């Protein structure tokens with residue numbers, strides 16, 4: 001079943017299917033990465049801001065589940081330099097197959113990974129960023145449309161961004177933002193992408209480390225329930241746009257986010273979670289979960305139930321393959 005969907009990006013990543021789990025901080029840990037990777041997709045561990053010990057633990061846990069390659073996601077711009085150095089060194093020492101980097105381009109980090117023989121994927125939001133990432137040595141680009149859940153780099157809808165990035169790229173381009181099912185996957189493959197990067201839809205799986213309350217909110221949300229906001233900024237060095245579910249915090253006066261001293265509204269891993277923090281509610285989080293950053297892409301309206309990650313990978317692949325095969329038959333009969 002998998003061969004017709006295999007792309008050059010799959011060959012670089014070492015996976016069978018062009019379905020990539022986004023490296024979601026806190027949420028995409030070993031259980032989810034293992035589940036996606038085991039059935040032929042490719043998973044990125046969301047390790048931004050995590051110490052080397054956690055990266056080592058999570059990489060070992062995935063390796064205990066599957067011998068297939070997988071990757072690690074880091075966000076250099078949101079990580080203290082000493083911690084970033086520790087993370088990069090850990091990934092290199094562990095010999096991870098690939099890394100996905102996001103937000104501003106850190107050429108030195110790209111070069112360190114490249115020199116170590118590690119495939120670098122850079123998630124970008126514009127053609128200019130795509131070109132800079134390629135020049136720095138990215139082996140894969142991820143074009144992130146404005147439909148994406150979490151931090152959103154650019155302002156273009158995915159279809160338009162692909163039209164800008166695909167023709168000018170010499171390396172494979174993956175598509176991210178609002179991709180939920182096989183129809184979406186078929187559409188981005190037809191638009192010239194070599195695979196889909198999926199976040200929110202995999203968040204709504206038993207294997208994700210998101211809090212059950214958060215998963216339920218994703219399942220219940222409608223297409224119009226996400227907003228783009230910069231109020232969730234505590235934990236990042238700069239205020240940055242992100243797409244989240246509208247909630248009691250996004251409804252507050254925006255000035256409060258930047259003018260009032262941080263107010264704790266919960267706890268995670270022994271640390272306070274503040275209102276306006278970038279931390280999303282995880283299995284380990286307690287407190288006012290409704291008021292936290294509920295990252296979600298625009299596809300939420302079509303995520304109607306929790307689905308095991310493997311089942312979602314298989315359903316996406318089967319549906320995309322059927323759609324593309326039917327289109328091929330149509331083209332064949334029109335030509336004949």
Ligand SMILES: Cc1cc2nc3c(=O)[nH]c(=O)nc-3n(C[C@H](O)[C@H](O)[C@H](O)COP(=O)(O)O)c2cc1C
Nearest residue numbers: 022024025102148149150177178198199200295297
């Ligand atoms: C809960 C959540 C956390 C995210 N965390 C990260 C992250 O740590 N690093 C990163 O590069 N992207 C992160 N993203 C963005 C994803 O890389 C990707 O662009 C996005 O999930 C694609 O859109 P979708 O959620 O509609 O599938 C996150 C997205 C979500 C939903």
